[in-house]
Amino acid sequence: MRILIVNPNTTASMTEKAAIAARLVAATGTEIIAATSRMGPVSIEGHYDGALAIPGLLTELKERAGTYDAAVIACFDDTGLEAARSFADVPVLGLCESAVATAGFLAQRFTVVTTLERSRVLIDNLVRRYGMGERAKVRASDIPVLELEDEASGAIGKLRAEIERALSEDGAEAIVLGCAGMTDLARELQEIYGVPVVDGVAAAVKQAEALVSLGLSTSKRGSYASPLAKPFSGAMSAFAPMRAAG
Amino acid sequence: MRILIVNPNTTASMTEKAAIAARLVAATGTEIIAATSRMGPVSIEGHYDGALAIPGLLTELKERAGTYDAAVIACFDDTGLEAARSFADVPVLGLCESAVATAGFLAQRFTVVTTLERSRVLIDNLVRRYGMGERAKVRASDIPVLELEDEASGAIGKLRAEIERALSEDGAEAIVLGCAGMTDLARELQEIYGVPVVDGVAAAVKQAEALVSLGLSTSKRGSYASPLAKPFSGAMSAFAPMRAAG
Amino acid sequence: MRILIVNPNTTASMTEKAAIAARLVAATGTEIIAATSRMGPVSIEGHYDGALAIPGLLTELKERAGTYDAAVIACFDDTGLEAARSFADVPVLGLCESAVATAGFLAQRFTVVTTLERSRVLIDNLVRRYGMGERAKVRASDIPVLELEDEASGAIGKLRAEIERALSEDGAEAIVLGCAGMTDLARELQEIYGVPVVDGVAAAVKQAEALVSLGLSTSKRGSYASPLAKPFSGAMSAFAPMRAAG
Amino acid sequence: MRILIVNPNTTASMTEKAAIAARLVAATGTEIIAATSRMGPVSIEGHYDGALAIPGLLTELKERAGTYDAAVIACFDDTGLEAARSFADVPVLGLCESAVATAGFLAQRFTVVTTLERSRVLIDNLVRRYGMGERAKVRASDIPVLELEDEASGAIGKLRAEIERALSEDGAEAIVLGCAGMTDLARELQEIYGVPVVDGVAAAVKQAEALVSLGLSTSKRGSYASPLAKPFSGAMSAFAPMRAAG
Amino acid sequence: MRILIVNPNTTASMTEKAAIAARLVAATGTEIIAATSRMGPVSIEGHYDGALAIPGLLTELKERAGTYDAAVIACFDDTGLEAARSFADVPVLGLCESAVATAGFLAQRFTVVTTLERSRVLIDNLVRRYGMGERAKVRASDIPVLELEDEASGAIGKLRAEIERALSEDGAEAIVLGCAGMTDLARELQEIYGVPVVDGVAAAVKQAEALVSLGLSTSKRGSYASPLAKPFSGAMSAFAPMRAAG
Amino acid sequence: MRILIVNPNTTASMTEKAAIAARLVAATGTEIIAATSRMGPVSIEGHYDGALAIPGLLTELKERAGTYDAAVIACFDDTGLEAARSFADVPVLGLCESAVATAGFLAQRFTVVTTLERSRVLIDNLVRRYGMGERAKVRASDIPVLELEDEASGAIGKLRAEIERALSEDGAEAIVLGCAGMTDLARELQEIYGVPVVDGVAAAVKQAEALVSLGLSTSKRGSYASPLAKPFSGAMSAFAPMRAAG
Numbered sequence A, B, C, D, E, F: 001m002r003i004l005i006v007n008p009n010t011t012a013s014m015t016e017k018a019a020i021a022a023r024l025v026a027a028t029g030t031e032i033i034a035a036t037s038r039m040g041p042v043s044i045e046g047h048y049d050g051a052l053a054i055p056g057l058l059t060e061l062k063e064r065a066g067t068y069d070a071a072v073i074a075c076f077d078d079t080g081l082e083a084a085r086s087f088a089d090v091p092v093l094g095l096c097e098s099a100v101a102t103a104g105f106l107a108q109r110f111t112v113v114t115t116l117e118r119s120r121v122l123i124d125n126l127v128r129r130y131g132m133g134e135r136a137k138v139r140a141s142d143i144p145v146l147e148l149e150d151e152a153s154g155a156i157g158k159l160r161a162e163i164e165r166a167l168s169e170d171g172a173e174a175i176v177l178g179c180a181g182m183t184d185l186a187r188e189l190q191e192i193y194g195v196p197v198v199d200g201v202a203a204a205v206k207q208a209e210a211l212v213s214l215g216l217s218t219s220k221r222g223s224y225a226s227p228l229a230k231p232f233s234g235a236m237s238a239f240a241p242m243r244a245a246g
Helices: A012-025 A047-063 A081-087 A095-104 A117-129 A145-149 A155-169 A180-193 A200-213 A234-239 B012-025 B047-063 B081-087 B095-104 B117-129 B145-149 B155-169 B180-193 B200-213 B234-239 C012-025 C047-063 C081-087 C095-104 C117-129 C145-149 C155-169 C180-193 C200-214 C234-239 D012-025 D047-063 D081-087 D095-104 D117-129 D145-149 D155-169 D180-193 D200-213 D234-239 E012-025 E047-063 E081-087 E095-104 E117-129 E145-149 E155-169 E180-193 E200-213 E234-239 F012-025 F047-063 F081-087 F095-104 F117-129 F145-149 F155-169 F180-193 F200-213 F234-239
Strands: A002-007 A031-036 A070-073 A092-094 A110-114 A136-140 A174-177 A197-199 B002-007 B031-036 B070-073 B092-094 B110-114 B136-140 B174-177 B197-199 C002-007 C031-036 C070-073 C092-094 C110-114 C136-140 C174-177 C197-199 D002-007 D031-036 D070-073 D092-094 D110-114 D136-140 D174-177 D197-199 E002-007 E031-036 E070-073 E092-094 E110-114 E136-140 E174-177 E197-199 F002-007 F031-036 F070-073 F092-094 F110-114 F136-140 F174-177 F197-199
Touching: A002 A012, A002 A047, A002 A200, A012 A031, A012 A180, A012 A200, A047 A081, A047 A234, A047 B047, A047 B081, A047 B234, A070 A081, A070 A095, A070 A200, A081 A092, A081 B047, A092 A095, A092 A200, A095 A110, A095 A117, A095 A174, A095 A197, A095 A200, A095 F095, A110 A117, A110 A155, A117 A136, A117 B117, A136 A155, A145 A180, A155 A174, A155 A180, A174 A180, A180 A197, A180 A200, A197 A200, A200 F200, A234 B047, B002 B012, B002 B047, B002 B200, B012 B031, B012 B180, B012 B200, B047 B081, B047 B234, B070 B081, B070 B095, B070 B200, B081 B092, B092 B095, B092 B200, B095 B110, B095 B117, B095 B174, B095 B197, B095 B200, B095 C095, B095 C200, B110 B117, B110 B155, B117 B136, B136 B155, B145 B180, B155 B174, B155 B180, B174 B180, B180 B197, B180 B200, B197 B200, B200 C200, C002 C012, C002 C047, C002 C200, C012 C031, C012 C180, C012 C200, C047 C081, C047 C234, C047 D047, C047 D081, C047 D234, C070 C081, C070 C095, C070 C200, C081 C092, C081 D047, C092 C095, C092 C200, C095 C110, C095 C117, C095 C174, C095 C197, C095 C200, C110 C117, C110 C155, C117 C136, C117 D117, C136 C155, C145 C180, C155 C174, C155 C180, C174 C180, C180 C197, C180 C200, C197 C200, C234 D047, D002 D012, D002 D047, D002 D200, D012 D031, D012 D180, D012 D200, D047 D081, D047 D234, D070 D081, D070 D095, D070 D200, D081 D092, D092 D095, D092 D200, D095 D110, D095 D117, D095 D174, D095 D197, D095 D200, D095 E095, D110 D117, D110 D155, D117 D136, D136 D155, D145 D180, D155 D174, D155 D180, D174 D180, D180 D197, D180 D200, D197 D200, D200 E200, E002 E012, E002 E047, E002 E200, E012 E031, E012 E180, E012 E200, E047 E081, E047 E234, E047 F047, E047 F081, E047 F234, E070 E081, E070 E095, E070 E200, E081 E092, E081 F047, E092 E095, E092 E200, E095 E110, E095 E117, E095 E174, E095 E197, E095 E200, E110 E117, E110 E155, E117 E136, E117 F117, E136 E155, E145 E180, E155 E174, E155 E180, E174 E180, E180 E197, E180 E200, E197 E200, E234 F047, F002 F012, F002 F047, F002 F200, F012 F031, F012 F180, F012 F200, F047 F081, F047 F234, F070 F081, F070 F095, F070 F200, F081 F092, F092 F095, F092 F200, F095 F110, F095 F117, F095 F174, F095 F197, F095 F200, F110 F117, F110 F155, F117 F136, F136 F155, F145 F180, F155 F174, F155 F180, F174 F180, F180 F197, F180 F200, F197 F200
Parallel strands: A002 A031, A002 A070, A070 A092, A110 A136, A110 A174, A174 A197, B002 B031, B002 B070, B070 B092, B110 B136, B110 B174, B174 B197, C002 C031, C002 C070, C070 C092, C110 C136, C110 C174, C174 C197, D002 D031, D002 D070, D070 D092, D110 D136, D110 D174, D174 D197, E002 E031, E002 E070, E070 E092, E110 E136, E110 E174, E174 E197, F002 F031, F002 F070, F070 F092, F110 F136, F110 F174, F174 F197
Antiparallel strands: none
């Protein structure tokens, strides 16, 4: 089985980190393909960045259509997840949705630790929509996304301080790392704190494998029905569906 | 005061209809400016269309920045609303959010009647996020959006049948029209059914006027903080914020 | 258009303050009429005061029936709002409902700062009923209502301290002032704190104007159906509806 | 122990019916005192009637203060319950709150059957506030309240039809009778349908006895703090609290 | 009337304490029968203990069937409540459900103070299921259950410290004691803190009396339908229902 | 990796069916071990059966401890899931929790179709606790569990009729089969109806594999802390934890 991991921001080092995390947990027989968006922001911090990352994300999914059995969108904001599910005829997984579902099997109460305050409420809204609003709290650790790429930034110290607050103040029984750029830290943090630490990239890869193995894909009835054939104009004209997309 | 109405799909006849509806309710001294997106789908039906309409929407908002005091996004899916609020330094209103808040002042229970099944759950999720999930039901009437532009399509009959079901089966005390393309029908339907019928375009224009009069604009603390300066690449490079956008 | 502002407590200085706030934001062509209840408590602090303020409120609405196009109840507890909506055949707005709907267009998370602890849960219950329970927190600042009429009382210091706690502890992106007596403070506090500060009186006036302009009024189907003709006895006999009231 | 049952409408035959129901279930040693409001509507149908019934209700509670150990408000809308709890220094029970709590011990899912559509949403909002929104449905049976006093009215037939719909369509495991005027019907309906049928008057009497026996009364900290001493003017001046009321 | 109190753990001193508390509040004519489980854990601390206490609980209910008019399960985790309701043809009450319903008549917001952290979320989930999630907070005071049987343990000091935090930090208007082993402390704590303090044993006894007096018992339609006749094997074979159990 | 599937009822043919379903989807390298409870009911229909199935379930988990890397409880009621998670030091999965999480990746709205009415509300309560209450509906198809073992029973016809109602009346975008005994029907029903059909056994096996691959196991902090060492008496004495169990 081939799983396509698309990084919806344009920073290739993050893509590489996600690919490494994915391969570490992939089953025998799963091939991880990694793609970096070629248009849009270098990092996704808030709603504006996120919205403008979607055309780049969909371009990667579209150009590679037919070459993958499932896709993972490698941003914890689940950027473009609903559009991607409507477009694709294979399963598409987001990091936040996968990670909180996974944490739900391990703990009754848990905390998501993300980067900036501007992403905190965005992720909190996702968590509520995914049904975990009564079980999960979201915290920001005041780390710009790209500082996670820079070992000298002090980012890890901030992240650890926030995890410690989650454990002492929230009654957190598990921690979810709320940014794709934290994917390499999960195992070490789990050892340090002695509670499950869930990384979204790894979680999403396993959910993708699960759905493919189960012969399940996105329902095309209702919310995620394939795009209707219609004209798209201007710079978006390449996205016009011919017929039902795929 | 100048209110910019942006139609995020590329069908100019819908923009014109929205502009007429807006001008009918605008206060003395309010100037309505209408813009049609120049890139993206001809109509927005579902998540894929919606996501790809956002760059066109933001382009209109951006190119006209400084010339309007508030903006209205003329699609009932509130396409790109969060990104637009992050971008703009003036208030931005969506039709769904404005219409359900307005209906909430008139009725304890109401029903939104939209077009296609694929939009029903999308709007239902918005309604829940806006806090009206316990008070409002969403129904689809099986009308493709552009049929609303065609008098011979039978669309109005389908819409009326669905309103009648809302009144008899849901205990609806008011009706919200769940598509910008229905904006011209509100007053007539209100007369026929004797309950408040809320049109999102008109409701959003009045909310925009209210916010401007009150000296209020989108908070730049937290969720809607202005985009951070960073590179955007490829076809999206024009969207890179210089500094905090506005 | 004529908007009647009824102060449901009997303190005329509060009415005057509300009328000034209303006139500051009213549109050209809107006339603000202000009335002070002539029976009931001098201030509304808790459920007992509130319930006994309703006959005075309804008396003002009733005696002036036919002379106003919409009414605003100038108490943040939305005293008698449901009864008034049932009675009147024009739109009636409450401060709390108007203010939180307005704040919802500006911020994802916000805090209402009210006066006494006894009003805090009462308002929190309103906020939840209006659908903002997941987005808004309510705080009391330990200020008796009438201290807001007394510049030497230290009330403003307490209010500011509570706003500062809302910003630092709640992640509030906007502030709602939770008492009609705070109406004159909104603009100054907005400047000081750099986040939207919403005053209920002003917000309600704009919602009233909006509904009148939109040709919308309270649904008379279901919850707010006009009172049925029936005898009322004793001190309440003057309130007996003749036929459907209005 | 003495329990005061106050009928907040002015129809003495309903008071009598409630008193009979109360005495049927009262413990040895419990004395039931019944009072009928002397001011306000003959029946409570909707928000307007309800608000104007409160002064009459509070008058009965006040004039008899010191002569009862707990009070029951004999209207299913829980008219004035919060004001009465703030006023009294003994426990006060409402029919709706008592009945749905009682039903909750008997069934996971149940249906409240009330009189008019205008009361349905009002009661539904109470049920949600009392925490039973996910477990209970509310139905109206289109019976004006006073028809329950008239055996020839056909009211019982309408009520039974609605109970049958609750059983077949809602999966109701128990029925709550949603009007004080139905109190005499509970046992017979329970026999007919073979499911628990809960009457609010009887339920509230037992909750009142329970609280008195347990030495528990309304908390005077927070929401239900005693009214603060302050002037009340006009027709309401008799309601001014001297000091903390009681 | 005879009320059976079953202690689902095997510590007879706790049973005795519960029986004393029950007799203190029982009505004239109510006989309290107390039974201690003869199989299972000495105390119930968490899900594992609780699940394994159920056969012992059901054994007591079963062997005494026909000799009691209602039953109370004397553990705040409401251990086996749903199974017991399905089994018995008389009302069965749990401490948590009874206590939070009782507190709901006294206060808008309250806090449950329980023993160990491992029980906190378990009880919080019950509180939410019983509909009090928006009104009640649950706190653990780090007291092993059996320390409550040992006066020298310091348990009361820990409990008092937690109650004080509930009052100062949660805005609690009342306190619920979240362990059957605290039943003897309620009255004293109520005097100390001046807010209602609800004990689950006493509350459940009064609810049991109420249901019996009202002629109400668990619905046998739906959730709590009597067990179907079927073979049970091995160590559980004695539990096989013959026909509908009772 | 070795995954233990425990059937908590004593019907070996159901265990066999579950094992077959599990092996069909297991990854290369996953060994499925299947165990049938040796004490308790032949089928689990309602709360009484479920509670009495837990000792048998825990016995299988306990006796085999150390021989499996994860466990699946093969009953859709998630019988004993919380106790099992507290006991085990490897991940434990339930069918309902796994299936609804899986369906959540495929559809915004879906319907669970289970067997008897007595299980419907039980499962509905699980679905709400797992956070899917706003997205999923639960239906009963009036099939006794063991009829699923009998091809001549007409069970499949009833199941199909209920699925068809879910599709036409609920707007279901996917179907979850709500009984372990339906595990063999998923693929065929998916082909017939053209929407995803999720089987809990298969879903749980994949979640178990995922957690093991990710190096994640149940948090031992808080809700699922290991049982404390303490005496268990009587028929349950074998379940006494020595130290923290495992």
